Amino acid sequence: MKTFNQSINRRALFGTLAAVGLSLTVFSTPVGAADIDKIHFLIPGGAGGGWDGTARGTGEALTKAGIVGSASYENMSGGGGGKAIGYLIENAASNHGTLMVNSTPIVIRSLVKRFPHNFRDLTMIAGTIGDYAAIITGKNSPYKSFKDLVAAYKKNPRKVSVGGGSVPGGMDHLVAAMAFQAAGADPTKVKYIPYDAGGKLNAAILSGEVSAGSTGFSEAVALAKAGEMRILAVTSDKRIPAFKDAPTLKEQGYDATFVNWRGFFAAPGLPKSKANSYRKAIAKMYDTPEWEAVRARNGWVNIHNPGDKFTSFLENQETVIKNWMTKLGFLK
DSSP, X not given: XXXXXXXHHHHHHHHHHHHTTEEEEEEEOOSSOOSEEEEEEEESSOTTSHHHHHHHHHHHHHHXXXXXXXXXXXXXXXXXXXXXXXXXXXXXXXXXXXXXXXXHHHHHHHHXXXXXXXXXXXXXXXXXXXXEEEEEEETTOSOOSHHHHHHHHHHOGGGOEEEESSOTTSHHHHHHHHHHHHTTSOGGGSEEEEOSHHHHHHXXXXXXXXXXXXXXXXXXXXXXXXXXXEEEEEOSSSOOGGGTTSOBTGGGTOOOOOEEEEEEEXXXXXXXXXXXXXXXXXXHXXXXXXXXXXXXXXXXXXXXXXXXXXXHHHHHHHHHHHHHHHHHTSOO
């Protein structure tokens, strides 16, 4: 039975975490022959974003499938993901049980050269999924399609703004710029407003603080199914079964497609045996119905690149993203 003092201590713990900008939750599965006892997922942004959903969805599948005994989650916002990266590197010895989720922004960090760390400073575990991007707006917005948003922008660019859960020049900004460039607009002139991950962005969209939002398709689907948002466009080649009401940019006449990979990193200096145990657990997860339920629910694409393949994939992404950012005017 929980005592009064235990309740107070628990409240104090979570109050302290909230005060320093962290949130911590734990999910466990009944004790069994799990391959790994526990994993702590470090999420470089706030609740409700793509990193958050990917970490929690992966943990859900691993624990429900009995591959991992328990999973805990920690949101550590700041610096477009830089705070969490720095924390993992600076506290490497005490974080062998931690996996950090990240995605295309960690490649962008290595290109803009404004940050002290990039993916080469970490242990590559595996790339796991691809998530298409989406342009969304509030359920009561006057914009019924991306064409409507573009028409409003061309009429008065200063009255149209797009919010995102990443820093200026980050992933959400680039996707919005790509979409508007495909519509014939100057991508560097699109008014972009950054927010701390999905939760604050959604509030800004619903309040009318911004005209629309650039986000991951999985977050957009959850919001659309809840009746809170309208998906104006998705960056896939064709409509996605997870939410077939979402039109693509291509079917609206804009030749633009994009899929954002996500994957997991560990602390530098992680023993090879530990790194391989994580890779094996993730590989095993793909063959489970628990993972397929999570993947289908979010509209993700399986993109599995473990270990050295992940490193090669990221190095190739540097070239691809560099060319894209140069074309959009974000790199000289």
